[in-house]
């Protein structure tokens with residue numbers, strides 16, 4: 234029979250898909266018992282009673298321990314971390330805000346799209362990347378966290394107040410291609426100047442991650458505000474598993490500011506996934522190419538950060554026009570050179586973030602204490618006016 238330690242070691246293969254660490258490291262293995270005859274009973278502590286990934290743990294624990302020599306049966310049971318234990322886990326994960334309580338457990342990959350400064354096409358790229366991922370059969374959501382310049386709703390041509398479900402979750406609006414969209418813009422009167430800062434901003438973003446019913450997603454793209462402010466810090470705390478995609482233009486000055494934002498991402502331990510160069514030249518209908526914003530900045534930045542340059546997107550009139558018209562170009566004219574560039578980046582992202590969703594079926598487990606329902610969370614986004 235394996236020893237207690239050997240069983241514990243085998244459990245390192247069981248990864249919490251949301252926190253991206255193994256359950257031993259996370260302190261979620263409550264007990265290991267060996268009642269005899271090759272049976273092993275493992276108790277796993279969940280962060281929340283209604284944890285939607287319970288069945289994932291059930292299967293993964295049974296598989297890891299069952300593979301040890303001499304083990305004939307594995308019983309997996311669950312309990313829930315106490316408030317105190319959850320607090321300790323939060324501190325360990327370096328989060329000051331609340332744990333997402335399994336809110337994003339059904340989201341396989343979170344990609345934050347940022348830029349050093351405004352106007353480099355970050356939102357345009359985010360919207361069209363979402364469209365391109367959807368066109369490749371992925372389930373995609375976009376969270377517009379560019380709280381000072383929300384433009385995602387306009388780019389997808391969606392507006393209105395999102396509905397709230399019976400269990401008090403905000404339902405994202407659905408755009409063409411089934412892309413789920415959520416934005417602070419849905420909650421404020423058009424053109425009103427709401428100053429989102431500090432605790433209020435933190436709260437609103439936390440709600441967008443916890444209280445929005447994103448459902449099962451392969452990718453959640455988060456459109457960050459430009460620069461290196463509060464929002465990125467907050468999101469890095471709430472989404473330690475996210476990767477950062479940096480959008481820049483080819484010129485040297487843009488690259489310099491983009492690097493600052495990369496440094497910030499590094500400071501808060503957000504992993505940088507890659508660089509996208511936008512506005513990379515303009516090709517006339519006659520085929521003549523003009524490097525309007527210079528050349529090579531994206532590649533230089535990628536080299537400096539030692540991450541891949543995921544692609545270059547040229548300037549094209551249709552990209553601008555379709556963004557203004559609320560129809561992502563990737564859907565309306567997939568052959569446009571800019572749309573092609575973005576589709577290539579989407580393929581790069583798919584290759585780079587191969588994480589599939591864990592099994593999501595919730596199966597009742599004996600003794601798992603299903604009784605306690607998830608506490609309904611209040612929706613208290615400040616409204617304009």
Ligand code: ADP
Pocket residue numbers: 348350351352353354355356357358384511512513546547548549550552553554556557571
């Ligand atoms: P950011 O989010 O970085 O502030 P936006 O995505 O709002 O920038 O883009 C700024 C403007 O530039 C928008 O009008 C957008 O349509 C336009 N734009 C962005 N990228 C391109 C491109 N490759 N070709 C043409 N227009 C573009």
